[in-house]
Amino acid sequence: MNFLxxxxxxxxxxxxxxxxxxxxxxxxxxxxxxxxxxxNAGFMAIGAYTGVLLTQQLDWPLWAGVIGGMVAAGVIAxxxxxxxxxxxxxxxxxxxxxxxxxxxxxxxxxxxxxxSLIELTTGExxxxxxxxxARGIRGIPKLTExxxxxxFVLLLAYVLYxxxxxxxxxxxxxxxxxxxxxxxxxxxxxxxxxxxxVLGAMIAGAAGVFSGHLTRIITPxxxxxxxxxxxxxxxxxxxxxxxxxPIVGGMVLGALPEVLRFMQQYxxxxxxxxxxxxxxxxxxxxxxxxxxxSLWRQARRERSSQGETLPEAS
Amino acid sequence: MLExxxxxxxxxxxxxxxxVNMVVPKGRVVGLIGPNGAGKTTLxxxxxxxxxxxxxxxxxxxxxxxxxxxHVVTRAGIARTYQNIRLFGEMTVLENLLIGQHGRGRATxxxxxxxxxxxxxxxxxxxxxxxxxxxxxxxxxxxxxxxSALPYGDQRRLEMARALATGPKLLLLDEPTAGMNPAETxxxxxxxxxxxxxxxxxxxxxxxxxxxxxxxxxxxxxxxGQIIAHGDPDEISHNPLVIEAYLGEEDDGAA
Numbered sequence: 001m002n003f004l005x006x007x008x009x010x011x012x013x014x015x016x017x018x019x020x021x022x023x024x025x026x027x028x029x030x031x032x033x034x035x036x037x038x039x040n041a042g043f044m045a046i047g048a049y050t051g052v053l054l055t056q057q058l059d060w061p062l063w064a065g066v067i068g069g070m071v072a073a074g075v076i077a078x079x080x081x082x083x084x085x086x087x088x089x090x091x092x093x094x095x096x097x098x099x100x101x102x103x104x105x106x107x108x109x110x111x112x113x114x115x116s117l118i119e120l121t122t123g124e125x126x127x128x129x130x131x132x133x134a135r136g137i138r139g140i141p142k143l144t145e146x147x148x149x150x151x152f153v154l155l156l157a158y159v160l161y162x163x164x165x166x167x168x169x170x171x172x173x174x175x176x177x178x179x180x181x182x183x184x185x186x187x188x189x190x191x192x193x194x195x196x197x198v199l200g201a202m203i204a205g206a207a208g209v210f211s212g213h214l215t216r217i218i219t220p221x222x223x224x225x226x227x228x229x230x231x232x233x234x235x236x237x238x239x240x241x242x243x244x245x246p247i248v249g250g251m252v253l254g255a256l257p258e259v260l261r262f263m264q265q266y267x268x269x270x271x272x273x274x275x276x277x278x279x280x281x282x283x284x285x286x287x288x289x290x291x292x293x294s295l296w297r298q299a300r301r302e303r304s305s306q307g308e309t310l311p312e313a314s
Numbered sequence: 315m316l317e318x319x320x321x322x323x324x325x326x327x328x329x330x331x332x333x334v335n336m337v338v339p340k341g342r343v344v345g346l347i348g349p350n351g352a353g354k355t356t357l358x359x360x361x362x363x364x365x366x367x368x369x370x371x372x373x374x375x376x377x378x379x380x381x382x383x384x385h386v387v388t389r390a391g392i393a394r395t396y397q398n399i400r401l402f403g404e405m406t407v408l409e410n411l412l413i414g415q416h417g418r419g420r421a422t423x424x425x426x427x428x429x430x431x432x433x434x435x436x437x438x439x440x441x442x443x444x445x446x447x448x449x450x451x452x453x454x455x456x457x458x459x460x461x462s463a464l465p466y467g468d469q470r471r472l473e474m475a476r477a478l479a480t481g482p483k484l485l486l487l488d489e490p491t492a493g494m495n496p497a498e499t500x501x502x503x504x505x506x507x508x509x510x511x512x513x514x515x516x517x518x519x520x521x522x523x524x525x526x527x528x529x530x531x532x533x534x535x536x537x538x539g540q541i542i543a544h545g546d547p548d549e550i551s552h553n554p555l556v557i558e559a560y561l562g563e564e565d566d567g568a569a
Binding site: 159162163165166167168169170171173174177178180181182183184185186187188189 | 362363364383384385387388389393394396400401402403404405409412413414416417418419421423426427429433437476480
């Protein structure tokens with residue numbers, strides 16, 4: 001702890017690293033099934049707002065807020081997934097980015113929308129204030145403790161570990177590798193994809209509730225496109241060949257800006273550089289034995305060749 | 315068992331299949347031959363649900379499957395292999411056979427997560443069945459190897475084993491001997507005959523006439539999307555229409 005503190009990793013930083021690990025896992029399940037979705041920032045927002053409203057307005061305990069946030073994100077994921085998951089690859093990515101923007105804009109205007117609805121139905125002009133538009137919700141109690149996050153990450157890792165050894169888990173891997181062959185094996189591809197999408201949404205929703213009770217202030221703009229890309233980066237940097245990858249990736253990317261704090265104004269530059277080097281030299285991610293060994297072999301063989309790509313060992 | 319009635323499929327202006335009528339009786343090995351581009355693979359894709367006909371009916375045990383999605387077709391009892399191998403290459407050989415049994419499992423996700431007895435029993439049963447298939451196709455020594463690392467001929471046999479893992483009543487083989495040498499081809503032919511003796515119904519698409527003569531009870535000939543001949547192997551090899559359309563153009567039976 002002292003060593004960690006000396007390089008800039010305080011307990012607060014560790015908490016955000018763990019939230020990132022959960023977010024990394026939320027996109028890992030969809031990537032593992034071969035679905036390139038960027039909706040998880042939106043589901044994180046839904047989880048955060050639902051959870052915070054439950055603990056703040058109704059005085060629910062944190063764990064109930066977490067469950068509430070997960071359920072809300074999961075329920076909203078169903079009607080989104082059914083049409084959107086017919087798309088593939090980059091088209092799916094764009095459609096899900098669109099969903100994230102819709103969530104953000106709905107949250108920005110939520111109070112006005114409700115006010116107008118009240119006015120339309122009752123004819124009374126009222127000022128409804130619940131989520132406060134761009135100002136966001138402030139003064140949230142800091143309920144999230146480090147052990148909550150450690151427990152949740154471990155629980156999630158166990159669930160996913162077991163999932164990989166179940167029929168559903170095997171179906172997920174099969175769909176990623178060859179969707180048509182998977183269908184010919186008797187796998188209901190549409191059903192599996194939707195279940196996984198909902199699962200990813202619920203995990204992201206939980207991360208949202210935890211992070212809302214850490215930052216103590218939530219605004220719609222915190223869950224925009226850049227957050228969606230950050231979540232993707234957690235999984236890509238860590239690697240998606242095992243479930244350890246996104247956990248490590250999320251934690252590394254959470255720690256990096258703090259560790260680099262001594263570089264002052266060059267921090268952002270260096271952060272980007274580190275990311276770039278990892279992507280170029282370890283395209284399979286940090287937790288990917290095949291990637292490391294081929295990097296090692298290549299380094300031994302020759303140092304002169306230009307930045308050629310390593311053989312894909314996903 | 316399988317009956318195709320006036321099945322037609324066109325892609326834009328191209329008539330890939332026109333009014334195909336075909337019957338695959340239970341317990342028989344039926345061959346489907348025809349020159350490249352005749353529509354053989356389109357026909358198999360239509361039967362297996364990857365593609366759907368524009369008109370006509372595909373009756374399997376009396377049920378029309380012409381609009382059914384692939385997983386429904388598989389669960390009804392039709393399995394297939396592919397012309398170009400489509401194994402799950404990143405998985406082990408054993409895992410490929412577990413995937414094949416997907417539709418047979420009953421344990422829910424929650425039972426799997428909680429590691430309940432029913433899930434454990436079922437996993438053990440699936441593995442046991444996979445082992446039996448591995449033995450049958452002499453693949454035991456590869457059980458824990460990645461499927462993509464297998465030699466070519468073994469990949470072909472694994473595909474057939476994986477198709478059988480779904481527990482089919484009808485097996486569709488799409489050019490099962492493509493790229494195999496004569497010894498491997500005749501070994502595969504013996505496998506096919508053994509399956510038939512056990513009561514399996516098989517529809518095999520093939521270029522290799524030696525396999526067709528070895529295994530088929532009857533043959534359909536497809537050319538430009540139409541059935542131009544039907545009969546036993548002897549009749550077909552003497553049919554002038556067939557010789558003109560297909561056999562005459564083939565050099566030495568090489569695929």
